[in-house]
Amino acid sequence: MDAIDINGVTKRYGSETALDGLDLTVERGEIYGFLGPNGAGKSTTINLILDFIRPTDGEVRVFDLDAQSESLEIRERTGILPEGAELYDRLTGRQHVEFAIESKAADDDPDALLERVGIADAAEKKAGGYSKGMSQRLMLATALVGDPDLLILDEPSTGLDPNGAREMREIIREEKSRGATVFFSSHVLGQVEAVCDRVGILRDGDLIAEDTVEGLRDSMPTQTQLRVTLDQSPDASSAVIDAVEALDGVSSVTPDGRTLVVACESDAKTRVLQTIEDHDVTVEDFETGESSLEELFVAYTSDAKDEMGVVQ
Numbered sequence: 001m002d003a004i005d006i007n008g009v010t011k012r013y014g015s016e017t018a019l020d021g022l023d024l025t026v027e028r029g030e031i032y033g034f035l036g037p038n039g040a041g042k043s044t045t046i047n048l049i050l051d052f053i054r055p056t057d058g059e060v061r062v063f064d065l066d067a068q069s070e071s072l073e074i075r076e077r078t079g080i081l082p083e084g085a086e087l088y089d090r091l092t093g094r095q096h097v098e099f100a101i102e103s104k105a106a107d108d109d110p111d112a113l114l115e116r117v118g119i120a121d122a123a124e125k126k127a128g129g130y131s132k133g134m135s136q137r138l139m140l141a142t143a144l145v146g147d148p149d150l151l152i153l154d155e156p157s158t159g160l161d162p163n164g165a166r167e168m169r170e171i172i173r174e175e176k177s178r179g180a181t182v183f184f185s186s187h188v189l190g191q192v193e194a195v196c197d198r199v200g201i202l203r204d205g206d207l208i209a210e211d212t213v214e215g216l217r218d219s220m221p222t223q224t225q226l227r228v229t230l231d232q233s234p235d236a237s238s239a240v241i242d243a244v245e246a247l248d249g250v251s252s253v254t255p256d257g258r259t260l261v262v263a264c265e266s267d268a269k270t271r272v273l274q275t276i277e278d279h280d281v282t283v284e285d286f287e288t289g290e291s292s293l294e295e296l297f298v299a300y301t302s303d304a305k306d307e308m309g310v311v312q
């Protein structure tokens with residue numbers, strides 16, 4: 001049985017199509033990263049899973065329960081960290097967690113949960129005085145109440161410093177080890193790359209790619225990053241940069257001291273090096289690297305993708 005099964009779901013707001021026949025499956029026990037640029041339809045998808053909104057067409061099932069007629073059962077088994085904290089300014093951190101425990105008829109220890117998310121010291125403080133990061137941690141504590149089978153985290157690292165983001169990743173991994181399924185949307189690609197079993201990339205309401213991070217990389221074997229060290233620092237406006245940028249198969253050129261960072265197709269590498277030498281600049285060294293998930297994300301979601309023939 002899958003954790004989330006979205007079947008041919010279309011959602012229109014008036015003439016605006018937010019989702020267009022979306023098919024998406026999240027397996028039980030996996031950490032699924034849901035990526036997409038602003039307006040791609042991520043929040044719409046999450047709202048449909050939780051029955052906060054209804055699809056124009058298609059069906060959503062969670063643990064084989066119908067998202068519409070069995071939404072109460074689904075919510076009992078789900079922990080939600082919504083985008084943007086919705087806290088009660090006059091309640092303390094502990095009161096928030098106690099409230100979540102009561103609502104779910106769970107028996108968690110509120111202090112243990114606050115300790116787990118790193119804000120035990122602020123348990124007695126009113127949430128109105130919490131920083132963004134503390135609010136996010138508190139919301140995570142309430143999401144963890146009752147050991148939910150499914151955790152839905154919408155942009156979980158919002159407002160967190162690097163330490164907070166690392167702790168968030170640790171908690172996500174612990175939840176998976178416990179057997180929970182984690183579905184999270186993010187723009188912070190490093191988070192997704194570090195923690196997800198699979199990644200789905202949404203663009204304009206369509207899932208345009210879905211695979212492991214390695215699988216996404218393999219589907220774009222031609223895209224590499226070439227770092228070329230020169231014998232001199234190229235001026236940002238120098239002719240050599242313009243010439244390399246103009247080459248077929250080169251998508252970007254970024255100077256970094258004496259290094260030129262060139263995103264290009266593999267077969268453009270020789271042309272890049274030749275063009276630099278043609279401009280009387282000596283190549284002292286060069287190395288090629290794998291595309292980071294960030295570069296893949298840009299490649300998949302920018303218009304260049306259509307020209308690059310990325311697998312749909």
Ligand SMILES: Nc1ncnc2c1ncn2[C@@H]1O[C@H](COP(=O)(O)OP(=O)(O)OP(=O)(O)O)[C@@H](O)[C@H]1O
Pocket residue numbers: 013016017018036037038039040041042043044045
């Ligand atoms: N209540 C609404 N009424 C009209 N249009 C809406 C509504 N909610 C979302 N949309 C539109 O649906 C599309 C998808 O929006 P959605 O909020 O799901 O995207 P998102 O991927 O979550 O974006 P973001 O990363 O910016 O939060 C957008 O074009 C948005 O303008």
